[in-house]
Amino acid sequence: MKAxxxxxxxxxxxxxxxxxSDGSGVETAGVKMSMNPFDEIALEEAVRLKEAGTVSEVIxxxxxxxxxxxxxxxxxxxxxxxxxxxxxxxxxxxxxxxRMLSVLAKREEVSLLFLGKxxxxxxxxxxxxxxxxxxxxxxxxFLSSLKVDGTHLVVEREVDGGLESLRLAIPxxxxxxxxxxxxxxxxLPNIMKAKKKPLETVTPxxxxxxxxxxxxVLSLAEPPARAGGIRVxxxxxxxxxxxxxxxxx
Amino acid sequence: MAQLVLxxxxxxxxxxxxxxxVTAALALGPEVHILVAGSGVGSVAREAAAINGVSxxxxxxxxxxxxxxxxALAPLIASVAGRYTHVLAxxxxxxxxxxxxxxxxxxxxxxxxxxxxxxxxxxxxxxxAGNALATVQSADALKLITVRGTAFDAAxxxxxxxxxxxxxxxxxxxxxxxxxxxxTQSARPExxxxxIIVSGGRGVxxxxxxxxxxxxxxxLNAAVGASRAAVDxxxxxxxxQVGQTGKIVAPSLxxxxxxxxxxxxxxxxxxxxxxxxxxxxxxxPIFQVADYGLVADLNKAIPELIDALKR
Numbered sequence: 386m387k388a389x390x391x392x393x394x395x396x397x398x399x400x401x402x403x404x405x406s407d408g409s410g411v412e413t414a415g416v417k418m419s420m421n422p423f424d425e426i427a428l429e430e431a432v433r434l435k436e437a438g439t440v441s442e443v444i445x446x447x448x449x450x451x452x453x454x455x456x457x458x459x460x461x462x463x464x465x466x467x468x469x470x471x472x473x474x475x476x477x478x479x480x481x482x483x484r485m486l487s488v489l490a491k492r493e494e495v496s497l498l499f500l501g502k503x504x505x506x507x508x509x510x511x512x513x514x515x516x517x518x519x520x521x522x523x524x525x526x527f528l529s530s531l532k533v534d535g536t537h538l539v540v541e542r543e544v545d546g547g548l549e550s551l552r553l554a555i556p557x558x559x560x561x562x563x564x565x566x567x568x569x570x571x572x573l574p575n576i577m578k579a580k581k582k583p584l585e586t587v588t589p590x591x592x593x594x595x596x597x598x599x600x601x602v603l604s605l606a607e608p609p610a611r612a613g614g615i616r617v618x619x620x621x622x623x624x625x626x627x628x629x630x631x632x633x634x
Numbered sequence: 635m636a637q638l639v640l641x642x643x644x645x646x647x648x649x650x651x652x653x654x655x656v657t658a659a660l661a662l663g664p665e666v667h668i669l670v671a672g673s674g675v676g677s678v679a680r681e682a683a684a685i686n687g688v689s690x691x692x693x694x695x696x697x698x699x700x701x702x703x704x705x706a707l708a709p710l711i712a713s714v715a716g717r718y719t720h721v722l723a724x725x726x727x728x729x730x731x732x733x734x735x736x737x738x739x740x741x742x743x744x745x746x747x748x749x750x751x752x753x754x755x756x757x758x759x760x761x762x763a764g765n766a767l768a769t770v771q772s773a774d775a776l777k778l779i780t781v782r783g784t785a786f787d788a789a790x791x792x793x794x795x796x797x798x799x800x801x802x803x804x805x806x807x808x809x810x811x812x813x814x815x816x817x818t819q820s821a822r823p824e825x826x827x828x829x830i831i832v833s834g835g836r837g838v839x840x841x842x843x844x845x846x847x848x849x850x851x852x853x854l855n856a857a858v859g860a861s862r863a864a865v866d867x868x869x870x871x872x873x874x875q876v877g878q879t880g881k882i883v884a885p886s887l888x889x890x891x892x893x894x895x896x897x898x899x900x901x902x903x904x905x906x907x908x909x910x911x912x913x914x915x916x917x918x919p920i921f922q923v924a925d926y927g928l929v930a931d932l933n934k935a936i937p938e939l940i941d942a943l944k945r
Binding site: 547 | 649703704705708726727728730731732733734735736737738739741742743744745746747756759760761762763764765766767768769770771772773774807808809810811812813814815816817818824826827830854871872873875878879880886887896897898904905907908909910921922923924925926927928929930935938939942943
């Protein structure tokens with residue numbers, strides 16, 4: 386069976402984002418971009434299934450500007466076999482992305498559609514669930530463990546306060562949480578090899594999807610800054626302050 | 635038209651975040667209904683009917699909803715949504731799991747984890763792990779929303795006297811079945827629900843030394859967290875991680891021990907009520923967000939702190 390993995394190009398998680406002063410968005414000029422960390426985990430899981438012989442092919446998909454090719458090359462270096470870029474300058478939102486992913490998953494006849502549980506830029510945590518809704522497939526979200534059991538999957542999900550185990554029929558949509566695995570780094574030889582792997586470019590129109598956003602972002606603002614605190618000289622003062630001033634203990 | 639709140643519950647009682655979601659729904663209009671789906675959920679429905687401001691409880695009591703799987707629940711939400719202007723759920727793992735799936739069935743762009751209501755179609759939501767606040771406007775006639783519980787007060791209970799209406803079950807999507815759950819059996823509170831959190835970073839030094847952090851947490855009846863550096867160093871498991879790629883927390887008191895204050899960690903805890911930093915490096919960025927900073931070796935300061943708390 387084939388697996389598809391959606392990978393998003395986002396501002397690197399170590400970058401302190403800066404909101405543009407006119408509130409129109411986040412400064413991206415000269416900012417380091419990387420693969421969304423949750424997508425790295427999703428990709429790692431798919432590649433491990435390929436290495437175990439469970440999955441025959443791993444297809445990486447990204448959507449957006451042509452610069453997303455970099456993210457796809459990273460995915461190919463980690464172990465994806467080929468890549469598809471849905472190229473568009475539209476402001477892509479989860480509804481359109483999940484619709485396009487569902488079209489691609491059907492076109493490529495994949496059995497497993499992997500995503501990160503959320504992207505660290507819009508923090509929406511929607512795309513996997515919506516793709517599952519469009520496809521009519523079962524969904525295993527926020528996964529901390531995944532086992533293939535013949536025609537089914539046994540998954541463990543991170544839920545508030547613990548874990549939940551589900552049995553899912555294949556095909557299914559799966560979204561990765563932090564504990565699912567520890568993603569590898571691409572080796573230099575694999576980075577070189579990735580340059581020769583196939584990368585197909587399509588447009589939203591090719592997939593029959595209108596990518597226009599339904600949510601209008603009116604403005605983006607910095608959250609209120611924390612007022613500066615004080616230094617305390619010793620533990621006794623700290624305890625006294627927490628007790629009588631902050632009243633939190 | 636009214637607003638519908640999807641109840642999060644464990645089959646016996648409502649999860650508290652449902653009450654905060656009712657408050658967000660009441661900010662959109664005076665008529666708020668609650669949907670309680672599940673199997674044998676009479677007690678949950680009665681509890682929901684007593685929430686102040688709720689005028690009707692829709693119940694759908696059917697075996698297919700026993701474990702609130704989204705494959706069953708999303709079609710039910712879609713079947714009743716036409717009666718409402720807004721459908722809201724708490725941004726718990728339950729709400730986050732089911733609402734986008736329902737949105738796909740309804741062809742609506744859902745709005746995740748709102749922290750404020752501006753008007754009936756305009757909402758504020760944190761993005762970039764809370765490092766920016768986006769004001770978004772929905773163009774859809776129906777709005778599907780998840781609500782960040784810490785951003786709204788809990789609705790009162792006891793004064794409500796909502797009517798009950800049973801709604802028919804909807805066809806579930808096949809293919810998912812529930813096997814089991816393992817809820818964390820810790821005497822300590824859960825990280826995202828704790829009032830006090832004690833977190834350790836790379837400065838704790840070793841896995842063994844993390845016992846100090848745990849001892850302080852126990853002295854305060856607090857949850858234990860960690861920075862990504864501490865997780866990467868193997869001191870604690872991944873699910874302790876507070877930060878942009880870990881858990882986002884907002885306790886009333888956050889005590890950061892041996893944590894330098896990397897951006898990715900600050901993103902996960904800077905909405906805490908009071909932040910205390912204990913670090914021997916007086917230049918550590920954590921001191922810029924701390925209400926109380928103590929420049930000290932945590933190996934000395936934490937035992938002293940535990941002693942002082944016991945007195």
